[in-house]
Amino acid sequence: MSSITSSPNSLFLKNPILKTNNNFTQSPTFKLASPTKARPVSITCSSSVSQTQTHPSTQIHAQQPDRVFNFAAGPATLPEKVLLKAQSELYNWRGCGMSVTEMSHRGKEFKSIIEKAESDLRTLLNIPGEYSVLFLQGGATTQFAAVPLNLCTPDDSVDYLVTGSWGDKAVKEAQKYCKTNVIWSGKAEKYTKIPAFEGLEQNPDAKYLHICANETIHGVEFKDYPTAKNKTGILVADMSSNFCSKPVDVSKFGVIYAGAQKNVGPSGVTIVIVRKDLIGNAQTTTPIMLDYKIHSENNSLYNTPPCYCIYMCGLVFEYLLELGGLKEVEKMNENKAKLLYDAIDGSNGFYRCPVEKSVRSLMNVPFTLEKSELEGEFVKEAAKENMVQLKGHRSVGGMRASIYNAMPLAGVEKLVLFMKDFQAKHA
Amino acid sequence: MSSITSSPNSLFLKNPILKTNNNFTQSPTFKLASPTKARPVSITCSSSVSQTQTHPSTQIHAQQPDRVFNFAAGPATLPEKVLLKAQSELYNWRGCGMSVTEMSHRGKEFKSIIEKAESDLRTLLNIPGEYSVLFLQGGATTQFAAVPLNLCTPDDSVDYLVTGSWGDKAVKEAQKYCKTNVIWSGKAEKYTKIPAFEGLEQNPDAKYLHICANETIHGVEFKDYPTAKNKTGILVADMSSNFCSKPVDVSKFGVIYAGAQKNVGPSGVTIVIVRKDLIGNAQTTTPIMLDYKIHSENNSLYNTPPCYCIYMCGLVFEYLLELGGLKEVEKMNENKAKLLYDAIDGSNGFYRCPVEKSVRSLMNVPFTLEKSELEGEFVKEAAKENMVQLKGHRSVGGMRASIYNAMPLAGVEKLVLFMKDFQAKHA
Numbered sequence: 001m002s003s004i005t006s007s008p009n010s011l012f013l014k015n016p017i018l019k020t021n022n023n024f025t026q027s028p029t030f031k032l033a034s035p036t037k038a039r040p041v042s043i044t045c046s047s048s049v050s051q052t053q054t055h056p057s058t059q060i061h062a063q064q065p066d067r068v069f070n071f072a073a074g075p076a077t078l079p080e081k082v083l084l085k086a087q088s089e090l091y092n093w094r095g096c097g098m099s100v101t102e103m104s105h106r107g108k109e110f111k112s113i114i115e116k117a118e119s120d121l122r123t124l125l126n127i128p129g130e131y132s133v134l135f136l137q138g139g140a141t142t143q144f145a146a147v148p149l150n151l152c153t154p155d156d157s158v159d160y161l162v163t164g165s166w167g168d169k170a171v172k173e174a175q176k177y178c179k180t181n182v183i184w185s186g187k188a189e190k191y192t193k194i195p196a197f198e199g200l201e202q203n204p205d206a207k208y209l210h211i212c213a214n215e216t217i218h219g220v221e222f223k224d225y226p227t228a229k230n231k232t233g234i235l236v237a238d239m240s241s242n243f244c245s246k247p248v249d250v251s252k253f254g255v256i257y258a259g260a261q262k263n264v265g266p267s268g269v270t271i272v273i274v275r276k277d278l279i280g281n282a283q284t285t286t287p288i289m290l291d292y293k294i295h296s297e298n299n300s301l302y303n304t305p306p307c308y309c310i311y312m313c314g315l316v317f318e319y320l321l322e323l324g325g326l327k328e329v330e331k332m333n334e335n336k337a338k339l340l341y342d343a344i345d346g347s348n349g350f351y352r353c354p355v356e357k358s359v360r361s362l363m364n365v366p367f368t369l370e371k372s373e374l375e376g377e378f379v380k381e382a383a384k385e386n387m388v389q390l391k392g393h394r395s396v397g398g399m400r401a402s403i404y405n406a407m408p409l410a411g412v413e414k415l416v417l418f419m420k421d422f423q424a425k426h427a
Numbered sequence: 428m429s430s431i432t433s434s435p436n437s438l439f440l441k442n443p444i445l446k447t448n449n450n451f452t453q454s455p456t457f458k459l460a461s462p463t464k465a466r467p468v469s470i471t472c473s474s475s476v477s478q479t480q481t482h483p484s485t486q487i488h489a490q491q492p493d494r495v496f497n498f499a500a501g502p503a504t505l506p507e508k509v510l511l512k513a514q515s516e517l518y519n520w521r522g523c524g525m526s527v528t529e530m531s532h533r534g535k536e537f538k539s540i541i542e543k544a545e546s547d548l549r550t551l552l553n554i555p556g557e558y559s560v561l562f563l564q565g566g567a568t569t570q571f572a573a574v575p576l577n578l579c580t581p582d583d584s585v586d587y588l589v590t591g592s593w594g595d596k597a598v599k600e601a602q603k604y605c606k607t608n609v610i611w612s613g614k615a616e617k618y619t620k621i622p623a624f625e626g627l628e629q630n631p632d633a634k635y636l637h638i639c640a641n642e643t644i645h646g647v648e649f650k651d652y653p654t655a656k657n658k659t660g661i662l663v664a665d666m667s668s669n670f671c672s673k674p675v676d677v678s679k680f681g682v683i684y685a686g687a688q689k690n691v692g693p694s695g696v697t698i699v700i701v702r703k704d705l706i707g708n709a710q711t712t713t714p715i716m717l718d719y720k721i722h723s724e725n726n727s728l729y730n731t732p733p734c735y736c737i738y739m740c741g742l743v744f745e746y747l748l749e750l751g752g753l754k755e756v757e758k759m760n761e762n763k764a765k766l767l768y769d770a771i772d773g774s775n776g777f778y779r780c781p782v783e784k785s786v787r788s789l790m791n792v793p794f795t796l797e798k799s800e801l802e803g804e805f806v807k808e809a810a811k812e813n814m815v816q817l818k819g820h821r822s823v824g825g826m827r828a829s830i831y832n833a834m835p836l837a838g839v840e841k842l843v844l845f846m847k848d849f850q851a852k853h854a
Contacts (some may be wrong), residue, residue, distance in 0.1 A: 024562055072531040075734055083518050090514040091507075097495030097813065099510050101693035101739060104499040104816055120554050137564040137695065138716050141730040145714035207720050261731055266528035268564065268695045268733030285603050285712060287572035289565050303568040306695030306733060307502055312528060367788030386524060389531050 069411035072389035089347035117314030144173035214242035245328035279358025368398035496838035499816035544741030571600035591642025641669035648788035673757035692740035795825035
């Protein structure tokens with residue numbers, strides 16, 4: 001049994017809840033500081049749990065008794081400590097007398113939030129100074145248009161390497177704004193592979209080469225990146241579903257973009273990291289909100305940004321730094337993914353992952369049942385055990401377990417145990 | 428002294444806090460229900476206030492002791508009950524075991540949230556069935572492009588009636604996509620007026636007439652709407668800063684759009700109400716995320732929407748309905764605005780509002796000091812009294828008090844008392 005005290009200003013790792021493992025009776029105390037000149041208020045919260053619960057894992061992340069394990073592909077599970085901190089601060093952010101949801105984006109409070117978020121992200125990814133970091137709206141789908149609109153003219157050629165549905169959507173949108181070439185597509189093999197880079201025929205006149213670093217639906221992930229053998233040498237990557245899941249050498253890319261709602265926050269904010277010399281040449285018909293120049297010049301404050309979403313991303317960045325940075329995060333992700341893929345591969349064909357082993361995603365693990373008629377029951381029975389959102393994407397069927405940064409090892413362990421039980425019942 | 432119990436499922440008006448007026452010692456109890464099959468957990472929160480506080484108002488909204496009165500133009504103050512409800516639900520939404528920030532946008536939980544939000548908004552504004560309601564991203568600034576891209580070809584003409592900076596930005600963006608005519612501009616008179624409609628020379632060939640229903644920076648608000656005397660009869664309105672502040676006859680408009688961050692939620696979601704027969708003719712170069720058709724066909728779920736922002740808008744809609752709907756809200760807003768404008772007009776010129784009386788905004792009240800050298804002190808002294816964000820927009824100077832739906836009458840009363848005190852000191 002552990003007794004826990006947290007305050008909104010405590011750092012995540014200083015909070016004893018992270019050291020909790022097996023028993024989850026807890027008594028958090030949220031102290032909402034009062035604003036300058038206002039009356040002091042304290043709110044005391046205590047929770048009582050009617051039964052204790054034992055988990056197989058002693059990892060710092062473990063399931064709270066009132067939480068499900070959420071395997072959704074995005075929006076997705078977030079770190080509990082981030083949620084608790086956000087909850088404690090929602091009504092009154094650090095004693096300023098306002099919620100973050102109410103703050104002027106031009107006020108000193110929000111400026112401190114967005115500046116810290118950017119600074120922490122720069123530290124996490126070791127982003128060079130010659131790159132702008134933008135907090136935008138509209139998801140990766142908006143970037144499918146923004147990338148060609150900012151990087152080329154209607155007469156320019158661009159190369160796309162298509163390894164899944166998202167890469168396919170990206171090239172289809174780009175067709176409106178320039179001359180697109182698909183230099184390789186995995187569609188015929190149901191998007192289960194990534195080609196050897198040396199065999200790729202790139203267009204030497206292309207303005208950029210575009211990849212989707214991790215295909216959320218198909219579970220295919222680049223483990224290394226191709227060199228753009230075009231006149232500009234610009235590689236562009238949609239990193240929505242593996243952003244901040246491992247270290248990345250940003251200097252290899254012209255543009256990296258990512259919807260936040262997988263690894264780093266709630267939906268509603270898109271992060272764009274763009275080399276500054278590529279900014280400023282948008283096509284004349286580019287909507288101003290898709291022009292990197294206006295956002296870069298205004299530090300993402302040209303118009304009202306999605307303030308609360310940026311705030312939550314900031315909490316996640318802080319949390320990832322306190323975990324030890326992206327190398328540590330990558331180790332945890334490798335560990336979780338190995339456990340799950342080993343269970344699939346060791347099931348004598350009862351479970352099957354269609355993706356080629358060398359390019360399997362650490363984030364999204366699609367799998368099928370040999371007896372496909374049992375898939376509905378699998379999903380239903382797992383939900384009864386508080387493991388939700390395991391149904392595969394409607395376009396591919398089967399199951400999919402998304403195991404982003406914030407999925408505890410205990411969640412994967414529980415899923416693997418469940419899979420073995422399910423197999424024993426139905427083999 | 429009052430003692431208060433709330434639960435996440437209680438309706439706002441059933442909560443005794445709304446009946447509180449003078450004394451603010453409170454003991455709210457949040458019960459976070461446990462998910463199916465998980466261990467039951469209850470969290471008890473109690474707050475104690477070291478001093479009681481007396482307010483001049485007995486309005487249902489009144490300042491909590493740890494709150495400031497936030498006069499920001501947007502993002503802006505939100506109803507306290509909404510914030511407390513959001514806080515109580517942040518970690519675990521109604522016992523589902525997840526935060527709203529973590530939910531799949533395709534899961535049953537979030538679908539119930541977005542459907543209720545749309546349904547409540549339809550009730551509030553009495554939106555006819557032949558209109559789509561879309562929850563989008565990118566703010567009004569994105570709609571400045573989306574409106575012409577969806578409603579006309581590059582060769583079409585459109586009319587803009589420009590009564591402030593936002594109308595001016597709208598027409599400048601539209602110039603990229605069609606032939607724009609400014610049929611009237613208030614710029615020469617520093618945006619303090621709205622013209623008589625009968626004298627306006629509209630282009631009979633225009634595809635639409637565009638207005639900004641309330642100019643946030645200049646404090647100019649349409650009290651009635653012009654008839655679009657063009658071939659389509661389509662009137663388009665940016666209602667960002669007076670959306671849901673009063674009843675509106677939606678059937679008079681082809682498109683209404685509004686950033687949420689003034690009256691109905693946090694920043695990050697834009698609401699578009701569009702007549703269905705106007706959907707489906709976007710220009711070929713329209714980014715897919717700006718095409719009303721794709722969003723209408725997919726009930727705002729084509730890509731991942733800004734889920735948490737939509738959730739909070741839903742809480743606000745529910746709250747506004749429980750206040751009695753927009754007629755009641757309008758009365759409160761008229762009452763607050765009258766108090767403030769009367770104070771300005773009755774100051775013998777110490778304070779001055781430049782806007783013509785008949786079109787003064789109920790939402791944004793700009794004013795200057797006769798002794799302009801005192802403006803900095805005014806803002807500073809007000810902040811000491813917990814009244815913040817009173818500085819006017821950088822483009823116009825002076826002061827601005829934004830008094831949206833969620834600004835309590837007590838906030839305006841306190842400001843008016845402060846203004847009188849300040850005048851007595853400095854007259």
